[in-house]
Amino acid sequence: MLAFTLAPAAQAQSPTPETAAVAPAGWAPRVSAQDREYLRQAHRGHLAEIAAGRAALRESRDRDVRGIAARLIRDHGRLDARLREAARxxxxxxxxxxxxxxxxxxxxxxxxxxxxxxxxxxxxxxEAHQDALRLGERELRRGHSRWVKDLARDSAPVIRHHLHMVRTEL
Incomplete structure (x- = not known):
């Protein structure tokens, strides 16, 4: 009897990445407009940071700026890969x-x-990293998808570290 009472609650939860692989074809967990907006805006932010990092590697002769640029390219590439997989x-x-x-x-x-x-x-x-932190905070307050909220939560320390590096160099 206990198994029957737990089954509906388990089905109502967002699937984990492990259980998503066995979900029926064409099925996707519930994603709110806020979650979609976060994914789109965060993706654009990652693309912008990667482009900015590449520009700095081309244009700057300052070793510290170039180091920050390389770090942004690497970290935002990793964050965006995870985001793209969740969006897919x-x-x-x-x-x-x-x-x-x-x-x-x-x-x-x-x-x-x-x-x-x-x-x-x-x-x-x-400015871009401050905006990214605000975007993540808004997702954590208003988002519905556990996956998307996890992305926002997990990216925050990386973004805060980037902001610290940039402010230190300013």
Whole structure:
């Protein structure tokens, strides 16, 4: 009798990555509009950080800025790989590039050179990482999917570390 009373509760929960593999074809767990928005915006943020990191590796001659850039490329690549897998499992389509505003902001930074580039790049990174932390906090408050909330929770320490590195260099 106990097994029958527990079964509906277990079915109502979001599946774990392990149980998702045995879910019926075409089935995806419930994902709210907030969860979808977080996935899309966080993905765009990762793409923007990777593009900014590559720009810094091309344009900067400052060893510390280049070190931060390489770290951003590596870490945001890893975070985005995990996000893309969750989006695939949750059947959420992701944008193919950073937002128009993110691309415009990076073009404005790349138009500078030398020390002016480095300072503008670091300021852009500080703003972007603050925005990313706010995005994650909003997901943790309003999101529904355990998977998506886990992404937001797990990415926060990495993003805070990036922000610390950038602020230290500023």
């Amino acid at each position: 499992r949750l059947d959420v389509r992701l944008p193919g590039s950073p937002s128009v505003e993110q691309r415009r902001e990076l073009r404005a930074v790349v138009a500078r050179s030398g020390h002016r580039f480095d300072r503008a790049w670091l300021r852009l990174q500080a």
